[in-house]
Amino acid sequence: MKNRKKEIILLGIIIIIQTIIFVVVGNLKTYIHMDEAYSLGLASYDKVEIQDNEDFYNNWHNGKYYEDYLAVNDDEIGEYKQVYENQKNDVHPPLYYLLLRFAMGFSINHYSKWPGIILNMIIWAIITIFTYLILEKMIKSKKRTAILTLVSGITMASLTNVIYIRMYAFSTLNILITTYLHMRLQDDTKKVNVKLLICIGISALVGSLTHYYYLFYLAMIYIVFAIKYIKQKNYKNLIYYTVAMAIAGALSLIIFPYSIQHMFFGYRGQGVISNLLNVPQFLSSLGQYIFKLNYFAFNNIMFLILIVIIAIIIYKLCKKQKINNEKNEYIKILLLPTLFYFILVSVASPWIELRYIMPICNLAFILVIYYFYQILNNIYNEKKIDIIILITLIVMMISPVIFRIEPEVMFSDKKEIVQKLSSEWNVPTIYFFCSENNRFLDDIYLFSLVDESYIAKDMEYNNENMQKLLEGKDISNGIIVFINGGQQNDDILSILTEATSIESCTWVKRLNACDVYYCK
Helix, strand or coil: CHHHHHHHHHHHHHHHHHHHHHHHHHHHCCCCCHHHHHHHHHHHCCCCCHHHCCCCCCCEECHHHHHHHHCECHHHCCCCHHHHHHHHHCCCCCHHHHHHHHHHCCCECCCCCHHHHHHHHHHHHHHHHHHHHHHHHHHCCHHHHHHHHHHHCCCHHHHHHHHCCCCHHHHHHHHHHHHHHHHHHHHCCCCCCHHHHHHHHHHHHHHHCCCCCHHHHHHHHHHHHHHHHHHHCCHHHHHHHHHHHHHHHHHHHHHCCCHHHHHHHCHHHHHHHHHHCCHHHHHHHHHHHHHHHHHHHCCCCHHHHHHHHHHHHHHHHHCCCCCCCCCCCCHHHHHHHHHHHHHHHHHHCCCCCHHHCHHHHHHHHHHHHHHHHHHHCCCCCHHHHHHHHHHHHHHHHHHHHHHCCCCCCCCHHHHHHHHHHHCCCCCCEEEEECHHHCCHHHCHHHHCCCCCEEEEECCCCCHHHHHHHCCCCCCCCCEEEEEECCCCHHHHHHHHHHHCCCCCEEEEEECCCEEEEEEC
């Protein structure tokens, strides 16, 4: 009991340290990704796309018009129906958006990044507890467990997970809870533990209502246990276990039956099927995701660790010495589902993005460090191993400074344009918009900062239309121009200067979906 108290205090200290770091990094976040805008809109707006508003295009709007998509207003307090309706019409299950909608209720009438980040910080505190519990079972050393728990929570992947206002932190938690509960199930070799199976069923239900990729992990962990029970001829446990999973699946479909449409008949589901048939693309994606894992989950030193592991193995083989590898009854529970998830996500994800593998980054970290311990055990004593691992972790912590790595969605490069648009450049702003390249939500935050803006959809560019567009507008301090893809920027700017008193246009920045110019 005394030792457990010390562990609780230690965990509390780890969570406090992590939280302080999360607050600092969250404060440095200066922009939002398109999908973060979707998160906020899907949780609070009355439709999936703000672009679906009849008055959206070809009208002048103030910043509040766009901010309305990113915030909960007074007249929306207590309304949650749109969460379910929006997800029905989108491609994700609704549970995370329900939590986000509740969190957004603490910041009424204006956009703030903090409700989403604080929600993820709370989730990550629970993730830290389950990371500790999993490491405790894997490594069986309180000191090593505490150090690795702390470090795993402040890698670039973890920091990204926390400040990215999406469901991936919650999905990470679902996967870790599912893993830990199955480790507990591994301990019950004979009897049927009904309470534990109920917890596993609840975990599966919550996970399936958070993100569909969770089902990749769940499917493999189910296969691992089904094979185990069949080998043991423990058919009673297999039946109970299968029933728990089946009930969770049935409840998930009852709560959100649109999952079937999303997974098998939506554009994402169809994309997965086509990707499965494209072997070269799959191998390319797999390689790129391995580099993503190295860069963010290990702060760019995973390959170094793997080289050391391989070198020791080769050394032992050359010396014709046996490679000792401690048998661990839990390793399959972590390794096979994590690999399966990683491989299938490489096929399924529509883009090569860190976010899709973030839910298994903690487990990947645990597995690589675990095997590192095991291999080092073949040539060094415990004291030397601790020194080597500590040096490795220190290098991991300082490598972001060396390699200039930052969380993927901190967007420090956009800090200047955000500041200038909200103050110095708060002038009429026009988005010359090509609807064939619709990624407006990438830039909606910027439009929420300016007093006057206009989205000119598929406009015919001539002097008359340009003059009509700016009629009655004070452009003495200039205008800001956004131009998205599929258009001739120079031609548009040339017509703009010919038709108005504007003399020149200066390129400001390339954003994800468009170029920005300051014209005066």
